[in-house]
Amino acid sequence: MSQLIKRFNITDPFWKRYEDLLSEVVIPYQEAVLRDEVPGAEKSHAIENFRLAADVVKNGKEPGGFYGLVFQDSDVAKWIEAASYSLIRHPDSGLEERIDRVIETIRDSQHEDGYVNTYFTLKEPGRQWTNLQEAHELYCAGHMIEAAVAYYEATGKAVLLETMKRMADHIYDLFIVKKKPGYSGHPEIELALMRLYRTTGDRRYMELSKHLTDVRGQDPDYFVKENAEKGWKIWGMDPELREYAQNQCPVREMTKATGHAVRATYLYTAMADLALSTDDEELKEASERLFKNISEKQMYITGGIGATSNGEAFTTDYDLPNGTVYAETCASIGLIFFARKMLDLKTDGRYSDVMERALYNTVLAGMQLDGKRFFYVNPLEVIPGISGVVPDCRHVLPERPGWYDCACCPPNVARMVGSLAEYAWSVKDGTVFSHLFVGGELDLSDALGSKIKVETRYPYGETVTYTVEGNPVSLALRIPSWSSTCLLTVDGKKTDVSAKDGYQYIKCKKEAILYLNMAPRYCYANSMVASDSGKAAVMRGPLVYCAEGTDNGGDVIGLRFKDGGRLEPLPLSDDLMGTVKVEAEGFREKTSDELYSSERPKYDPAAITLIPYYSWGNRGKNQMRVWLPVK
């Protein structure tokens, strides 16, 4: 069952707002940036690169004029993908027309042999495929393939799909037919080829994906050899950093998530996808090991991953510093991709719980509530004057900047949120799986003769009501692990909740109502996490909360939770675009002048106001903390 995006019409206030924001603000803004029409934003030049490349290919102009990073093309791709999702819900003939023009330019930039890439067409002609480690050629191809699939599925128009099939054929010819050694420095092509395979039915694309995945660590020295031969460089990255590039060993032997967190999760997503599609038990076990390692040892409570800015990378088990963290928005998006594929491999709430955690916290925090500014790095502790300033925290910005020269995160958020239905639902063997609680209408008339309407104020409300029209439906409802108690009524009858692997399987004729336990709760990290020892965080439903200075008299570093203290949700307010804040019973340490003192600190009782983590940083620079010491 694909194209759930087309079948699911989102109506709940939380996600509808985001969907509208995407269509009305984010996608037009990103388009304007890509067209270099936003004064003050970093110059993108990404669409202009394609125009210049088309001039070279079609009109025989001299190469030249490339601007941006080596993967600048992928910004256009991710924007087309996000815009495609948006077009399904918000048809906009003007936008569609403009995308068609961009697609024609991309097509026109394609060389006779199928090759598409503006960096090499304009800046390094003749050097194609000589620097797989750094050049992001396969990465850009992957993103454009994803865009092609999405645009085709949204509009039925195949120009970009045909273009990218030719590019995929070119790559197939190179790596499979001509047996070129090597693989991509930045995984992405592998998961994209699986999408292309599913849309076209052409198994060669799966074969190519499997090849590029498996060959990786089978030749851990490929980048070293390439580096010795290539005679040119982009950044001069060290080819010996194998864990960074996830080529330290064959992927089937991997036990621990390593290296650049986006690269890692994109690779693991393809592994899980291939494991299912090729029924590969070994690959399945490797994927499961890697997922377990991330979710049980290397993930922030916000679903952020990548503890260090050095290589934007995983470090090691239980190393989760809050103030020097990286936790790139794109890495959490990658983690959601990975979890979603694991969920296809096995229906298990462990995967959907992680998906939800990353989505509602890090990914949403990546975008300003007004859709205009973005975080790349998502810290769990911010102190203006230190964060963004001192060397070890220079990457940790206390406010979202508008656009980055490396603009991977903004369009990635847009395509993630725009394709929410694919993460919220799946249908398998006649059973409809509800993975995420999103209000709207799911039209399965053609397949099952049913429509399912979901009403909820999630993530703030505690009920999720499923109303079935037409045939009765086999429903598998996710029972989140965080909801210690759950009530369920099915067609008016109270039903015991005895979830199997995190899902409750029911048959529903008319209506099922799930009551989740939305009482705010304290959460504690494993005692091995040094950064969080003696501390607690607060969650309510799927949302991680944080204390921000604005609500707490400026200083949050002096705040302490009272051990076992009362947590009270405040009424849903319009503040921060509609939010339930939580008030926690606690203390505020009295300030003193001394740096060190042997006098026991004195405290005043304090009501600590907490806001959802995703909404932090929307009211100017101020202190923010997720983990507060418990007193």
Next chain:
Amino acid sequence: MSQLIKRFNITDPFWKRYEDLLSEVVIPYQEAVLRDEVPGAEKSHAIENFRLAADVVKNGKEPGGFYGLVFQDSDVAKWIEAASYSLIRHPDSGLEERIDRVIETIRDSQHEDGYVNTYFTLKEPGRQWTNLQEAHELYCAGHMIEAAVAYYEATGKAVLLETMKRMADHIYDLFIVKKKPGYSGHPEIELALMRLYRTTGDRRYMELSKHLTDVRGQDPDYFVKENAEKGWKIWGMDPELREYAQNQCPVREMTKATGHAVRATYLYTAMADLALSTDDEELKEASERLFKNISEKQMYITGGIGATSNGEAFTTDYDLPNGTVYAETCASIGLIFFARKMLDLKTDGRYSDVMERALYNTVLAGMQLDGKRFFYVNPLEVIPGISGVVPDCRHVLPERPGWYDCACCPPNVARMVGSLAEYAWSVKDGTVFSHLFVGGELDLSDALGSKIKVETRYPYGETVTYTVEGNPVSLALRIPSWSSTCLLTVDGKKTDVSAKDGYQYIKCKKEAILYLNMAPRYCYANSMVASDSGKAAVMRGPLVYCAEGTDNGGDVIGLRFKDGGRLEPLPLSDDLMGTVKVEAEGFREKTSDELYSSERPKYDPAAITLIPYYSWGNRGKNQMRVWLPVK
């Protein structure tokens, strides 16, 4: 009153052991390293560089053969200085003879115009004085001047002193007579010239010190201009990093300690020295501001300074991370230099408290108990597997290495500990000031007709007994701010302790006994220090304590102090070369498999064994933590 080293014979068990260790182990070992006679240690070549340079100057050989860092000469200088102090207490004709040979080589490497520096003589002839920012020429000169003064005062032999006077004259001629612009990238010459001035009485050296200090930020662009002109480089350091180099503004206008912490404290030491020697009120106020900023906002509880490895530098107020800290041993030595000069400006326990804190904790921790291995970086939290491994903690080693290619710290510890008397005592206007509690005999027969014998088991024992022979003595006894209660008997009479600025002024005929409160105590950091919020550290007397895995079943991250819990000193044992451990009442968090859980953590009661911070890392790699959460 100078040459206190010669007048004070240390006898207490704590410092006598260190003094013997210096003579018997550290200085011979460092000599062997400098002579490249230690298998497995980093090659030094420092003495050989001088031999080769002498061959160039004296025998007209071709330049070449330099090995090491640009400041390799300073290793020899610091070793000669430390060895000079050692010779006073442990005359060793073999060592003295060998130093004389080294000194002759240094003298022979001196050019006709007085210039001494092996890097420029061997490797970059003709480029003298063109790269003040990077080349450490004035820094090496400064250290060799200090060595010359120390060796002259220890032995009365003036060969090196005469050599370095000629070098100082050469520098005077350059900067004062010929008015060359610029100043040293790494301060050191400024404080060294003040020592040379005091030993020789030649005021030109003070004039030169004052010039090099004042000109610094008066021309904040000097390094930028030099960089544009010089046409060669050593590391390619950014000349725009003004705060790093303490040239962002005239030194008199500085309000906050910035940049490389060793450079900073060496500069501030000279400032305080000049303020006193030239009676310069403005410079005095600036020194006081900088001292306050460090000691009240940028200093670890261990007396460590420099929160980041990036530039080995100060960062900003209250930024004191425990696990990514730098806290270089040399920086704490610089802080002691600075505090000592401040104490000359004004007798105030604030300065001696800092001096003591840095000495007994960071400086001593810098050296293995057996004197054979050294820390450059002195962390307050170590987790093997993370520390020394993950990128942000790569510089934080869990064990002391033997020798570094940049070997500044080991000989610096040796010269600091070797000249302890200069920090323990001062004599002014007939009053004898006891700044640090060190057992031994101070012979002031010639000046005051008295001898003072100090008996103590400090830093472990609680009494310090001063016995006076000869004339009655005016004594100013430091009353440490950490000793909440103090008892004092003077000549058998109980005396009220009402310290003025941290000192008790008494007249003593026969005996004064100071009883310090050595009860172990919890200490708390200012509530603005995010890394320590909700945590406590334990101190006893001047010693900071820490929990090490070896004493605590491996894991210290799961340990919690009980709020207000009992602290009990254990009997003095031979363990760790003689130490009083402290047992703290606390808890150990029970381990769990989950990364995050909403179940309140469970705890077992635990007796936490704490050892003095200076003794950590002597029993293999294991976890270590100074600040433990309070439960």
